[in-house]
Amino acid sequence: MICRSRSWRGPGGYINVTKRDIAYAIHEAQPAISVAEAVTLVDTIFLAIKDRLARDEKVMVTNFGTFRVLERAPRQGINPASGEAVIIQGHRAVSFRPAPSLQEIVNG
Numbered sequence: 775m776i777c778r779s780r781s782w783r784g785p786g787g788y789i790n791v792t793k794r795d796i797a798y799a800i801h802e803a804q805p806a807i808s809v810a811e812a813v814t815l816v817d818t819i820f821l822a823i824k825d826r827l828a829r830d831e832k833v834m835v836t837n838f839g840t841f842r843v844l845e846r847a848p849r850q851g852i853n854p855a856s857g858e859a860v861i862i863q864g865h866r867a868v869s870f871r872p873a874p875s876l877q878e879i880v881n882g
Contacts, residue, residue: 793817827868839872 797812826833833841848864
């Protein structure tokens with residue numbers, strides 16, 4: 775079970791799953807791994823993903839999806855309060871594309 779009672783609902787009503795929830799799921803699936811060890815494991819995995827993305831490397835997790843960094847070009851936008859045209863600066867953004875197997879699970 776990944777969503778434990780300490781998870782909370784976000785503004786859209788969805789349940790937020792924390793890293794600690796994932797660690798508890800690991801511990802429940804593998805009781806030989808303590809919760810503290812599972813927390814360290816989850817932190818290490820996410821740190822490895824962040825480090826790879828910081829180096830502009832694509833991160834592919836089999837049967838889950840692919841993370842990569844995209845360069846967003848500067849573009850023109852509109853200030854919603856004033857209706858005035860503004861330039862939105864270019865920036866780097868993380869993109870996630872789900873694997874077909876994950877997409878199939880999500881779509882039922």
